[in-house]
Amino acid sequence: MAIVEHLYPLTGAVLVGLGLYGFLTLRHPLRQLLAVNVVGAGIFLILGGLGRGADSTDPFPQALVITGIVVAVALTAFGAALILRVAEDERAPDGTAADDTNGNHP
Amino acid sequence: MTITDYIIPTLLYTGVFFYAAGSLGLLRFRDAETRLHALTKADNVGLGFVALAAALHWGSVTAAVKIAAVWLFALMAAGVTAQLMARRAKTGAEQDTIE
């Protein structure tokens, strides 16, 4: 049965849709960062789920997914740092970051 | 059918029962202290039973030692987080309720 053997990749497709919806409707960057991670998880599930054999999963997509998970966390770390830096600059008086001396004022 | 075929499911279900009791306590109790009480005690016993079942299922000493290590790690982590959360709840450092 097609649905049964596609269960995990189909769940991945639903996650992609959900994550995109969250990304579009959540109006806070940190929540959007979380939504991007949900989209990523969905794509990983599609990748891995389509490599599912009779009683084993293709090691090639597995390796790709591990690579992807690590890149996703690096992206999340950079995104979170970026969001924090923007928030810091917005909170600084007169629109200038008080602790910024290297000339890249907003 | 050997005797372990009966022991393993019994242990598993006992573990699941303790998990269910702990989760019920987490949902039904009123404040942070009682919730932590339910969670830390019942769930760690539950994990112990499940770990015991897993160790018997694999039936090798190496596997049993590894599973025991996992259980010990979980116990340590649970104990420390419960301590920290209880302190947080007591000092009320953060008024952040989850509705």
Added chain:
Amino acid sequence: MTLAFDLILCLMIIGTAASALLMRNALAAIVFFIVFGNLLGLAWLAMDAVNVAMAEIAIGAGVTGVLLILARQRLMALGDDLVCDEMPGWLRAGALVACAGFAALVGAAVLSVAPSDDLGGPIAALMPSLGIENPVTGVLLAFRAYDTLLETFVLLGALVAVWSLAPGTAWPHPPATLALTEREGHGVAAAFGRLLLPLALVMAAYLVWTGSDLPGGAFQAGTVLAGGLIIAVIGGAVLWPRGDNRLLRVALVLGPAVFLTIGLAGIALGRFLFYPPGFEKALIVAIEYSLALSIGVTLALQLAGPPVTPDHKG
């Protein structure tokens, strides 16, 4: 696994993902995201992809969860309440229709591909020549070593990017401390950190070694190391190093450098990333140990965030 198990698991994955996106409270949303990551790990286990399950739970749920919680806490300290502005209903409905349509398209595309373990056989046939038995490690460090090499540079680049966000006066001071105060339970955390860091080191070494033949490997080991480091920092047992600390820099670059050096040495013997016959396992394990160290330190520092000016409380 049985069909009922798979079905319930998939429904729970979708449910926790929806909660993580739709909850109004940001902390509740992040907690749901962590639960979501752990359930995804279970899904990978159900697919017999133990290597991925470990990476997903450790990195996808663990590190990402801590990152998000930390970012939320720092944003709240800056006066951001993390409340999302309401969107007009018609825009929301439009987004829902568009995303549902897109998900349906992706689903249709998924259904048009028959799941198969196409490369499992050929990879298994090639594994004996490497002297290791874990096919995922084989793909990561031999058959697609080029990808993994570049990925380690991506990780390092992301850390440099995080650091580059620091104000000019902050460099090269260490990132904001995560240590708990006395009132928050510093003593408990300190004892735990001092106990866990050496255990994490042993565990990481074990994971790399066992990763040659059984599930495990450099990425999983690196995450365990990062976890140990972060907990030690929370307990105040370890302080974040300054950005110009020489030892830190060696630790960050060691993995990619060893990988690149062995790869370049391969050119002399034939082609880039060629492992001489008979030395495959030794070289792969050497690369993995140095990679695990670099990945662990890089992940921990990415989580710590950019350097801060000393008097500035992060």
